[in-house]
Structures are given as C-alpha cells and as structure tokens.
Amino acid sequence: MADPHERNGGNERxxxxxxxxxxxxxxxxxxxxxxxxxxxxxESEPRARPTSNSTALGQAFRLSxxxxxxxxxxxxxxxxxxxxFGSSPWGLIVCLILGFCAGMLNLMRAAxxxxxxxxxxxx
Numbered sequence: 840m841a842d843p844h845e846r847n848g849g850n851e852r853x854x855x856x857x858x859x860x861x862x863x864x865x866x867x868x869x870x871x872x873x874x875x876x877x878x879x880x881x882e883s884e885p886r887a888r889p890t891s892n893s894t895a896l897g898q899a900f901r902l903s904x905x906x907x908x909x910x911x912x913x914x915x916x917x918x919x920x921x922x923x924f925g926s927s928p929w930g931l932i933v934c935l936i937l938g939f940c941a942g943m944l945n946l947m948r949a950a951x952x953x954x955x956x957x958x959x960x961x962x
Contacts, residue, residue, distance in 0.1 A: 905949045906942040913938015 917934025921927040947953040 902946055902949055905945040909940075909942025909945050910935065910938045913941065 913934045913936070914931065916938070917931035920930030920934060924930065944953070948955050
C-alpha cells in the first residue's frame, strides 16, 4: 500500500519559504479580487423583494381583525337595541353604520394614518 504522505512517487521537493510567501501573496490577491467582484455584483443586481413576509401577513390579519371587530360589535349592539326596544330594523342599521365607522377609525389608527387618542389630547 502506498504511503499517503508520499506524492507522485516521492520525487517532489519540500515547500520552501519562498513558495509559502508566493502562495500567501496569490491568496491575498485572489481574496481581494473576489471581494471586489462581489461588491460590484451586489451593486449591479437589483434587490429582489421576498415573496412572503411574515410581518406583513401579521399586520394584514391585525388590520382586518380591527375592522371586522368594529362591524361585529356594532351589529351585536344593534341587535340588542332592537330586541330591547322593539325598533327593528333601525337599531341594527344605525349600529352597523356606527360599527363600520368605528372599525374604519380603528383600522386607520392601527395603520398609523391617524394619531391614536390619548388622555392628554382630550384635556
């Protein structure tokens, strides 16, 4: 069986310090060229947008929940008003419209379009 440390029949010479210095210089040169090429490639290629973003999906669910909650609360409140006062269907209609408006306001507040209501602003 052949000796794993022996190469090409054993007639190769041992590497000298000049060979090590030459190899080191070539490796540094290659590293510099690779980094320069990667910078140029990154600048030339347009940035691709990710196809799905979990934070965007979470925000979409939050915004839709804000709106649906307002409309559902208005509908339930309107049904209760109609049941208690016998004003069917006007309580439901009015409270659904108010719930729609409240849902839109909550939606705009959650999206950052409208400033949230604060206690200091109400004084």
